[in-house]
Amino acid sequence: MVAELPAWAVRLRAERRNRLWSQKEMARRLVEAADEETRRGLPIRETIVRRIKAYEAGHNQPRDPYRLLYTRAFGISEAELFDMSQVPSRPTLDDVLAKLPDGDSLTPLPARTGRRIGMNTIADLSARVHRLRLADDVLAGGDLLQPAFRELGTATRLYREATYTENTGRALLGRIGELAQITGWIASDAGRHGEAAKVYRLGIHAAQEAGDGTLESNLLGSLAYQVTNVGDPHEGVTLAHAALDVIGPHGPARARALAWDRVAWAHVQVGEDESAMRALGEAGATLEQHGGEDEPTYLYWMDANELQIMEARAYTELRRPLRAVPVLTDVLGRYDATHARELALYLSWLAVALTDANEPEEAARTAWRMFDLSKDVASDRTLRRHRVVLDRLAPYRDVPDVRELMNHPQEAWRSE
CATH class of the missing domain: 1.10.260 (434 Repressor (Amino-terminal Domain))
Structure with a gap:
């Protein structure tokens, strides 16, 4: 151990x-x-x-x-x-995982009396998982929490109660792991961080039992991202590096790039600038190796735009706005407007970067757009970014554009 x-x-x-x-x-x-x-x-x-x-x-x-x-x-x-x-200097992986709530048991019942299932059931589960991911692109955690947990519960009960071959059982574990990843992500976006951590642990267990290192890495990386943002970022570093170790040097390029991306963000949050920049460089170099190899469908969103945004976010956190603003402006100019939550989040980074660049008027205009776009989005992530943007703009309260923004009724930014 x-x-x-x-x-x-x-x-x-x-x-x-x-x-x-x-x-x-x-x-x-x-x-x-x-x-x-x-x-x-x-x-x-x-x-x-x-x-x-x-x-x-x-x-x-x-x-x-x-x-x-x-x-x-x-x-x-x-x-x-x-x-x-x-x-x-760092907590160990076992120490970090020991602090998290246990996931539900995946132990099959001794006397399983459920129906017999085969690969057709697995294919149906795969389609439902992917639909849930696509829904998360355009809807927020608060909107998807109930259906996500319902799907995960159904899949877990199938594993415990149904009868199936060894190969089907391994495939079912993989779908449970994928459902746990997207359900944990949705729960985290809804502000249910304890439930998200529990679900991530369940998914890690399922991926390990299925022998799927790529999926395990994705789950560890997702958990690292949550812990980095709302927990102890030093523990986030441990989890992010564990995700990188699990995927190894031969996993799908986009999965390895994603792992490096999480490593970079964790190092940013503990103030380790050099390590963060090296990790971003590794992420970019790794993504360039992507060339149509077999890979899980859940990696569809990992592309050069996402890495550009992470790079800009890192520069924003490190107070290098002259590097962050051009990248964010470029990417946001081509971003899909139907992805309201992500667009609002990225606008929040742009607003902060503009503030650091001593452009409070433009920052305020960007914040207005971010707040208007996210007022009907049931996302804890966007709400947290609201507070960050307002806090960073507060020293510029005497600027008319900023004062108007700061005086706007806070409840107007959200649909209750």
Whole structure:
């Protein structure tokens, strides 16, 4: 178990991952940190990678020269890196998941008396999941909460009560995982974060049982995004990196790009600018590898526009408006107006970036558009962004356009 590792092993892994280095990259850095004489005595790169894996698994603590090479590569003192009395800099994945509410059991009933199902049932479930995703593109969490939980409950009961072959059961677990992902996303958008976390855990369990690493990564990444935004962003970093580890280097390109995207956002929220920018670069480079390979249908929305928006959001959070405003303006000019929630959210980032660029009048005009667009949208995400935009504009209250916006009755921005 990760939580039982010695502190130094957890720290070695955390420091490597914080820098977005693979174990092969870590091996290269260790070699580069060696002087010429030490380098001649080092084994081949593959052997060093095996050593790194053993160190991070806690099998044995590094000895010289590796101990010294680690301190040079990380720029951290030996006492700080290997002192077992110190607390790890990041929570472990097990620690994070242990704080979440348990999902409903997926254990089949001992005496299943339900109907026998086959792949036709799975195909029908797949179609219903996809319809729910498409509905989420144009409707908000508050509108979809009930049907989403109803679909998830139906699928879970089928798994527990129906009879089926092993292959059908594995496929059913996959559909449950997909339903859990979109249901968790919908619940989070509706502000039901505890229920969302519970559903995500259920989905992670289902994906693991189905042996679907791509789906597990998507669920971990979705959970990371929620935890980063409304929980402890350091735990979000742990979850985002876990999603990246699960997908591995051979998963679908768009799934890997999405995992990097979540990593970038988590690092933005803990103020690790360099790590965030490197992750965004990895996301872009990975997305370019997409070339029509087989991939799950739920990746349909991951494209260059989404990465551009995440890049602009990152620049906005890092107070670099001159980088954020042109990208947001460009993307929003071509965004589908039927996706009211997403359009409103992205307008909120533009309003904040314009405020940081000392353009309060234009920021206020953008905020008006964002508020008008989202007033009938039952989304906790947009409501939270309302507050952020108003808070950031508050120092410009003496500007007439801003004053008019700030004096508008707050209840008028929402349909109760």
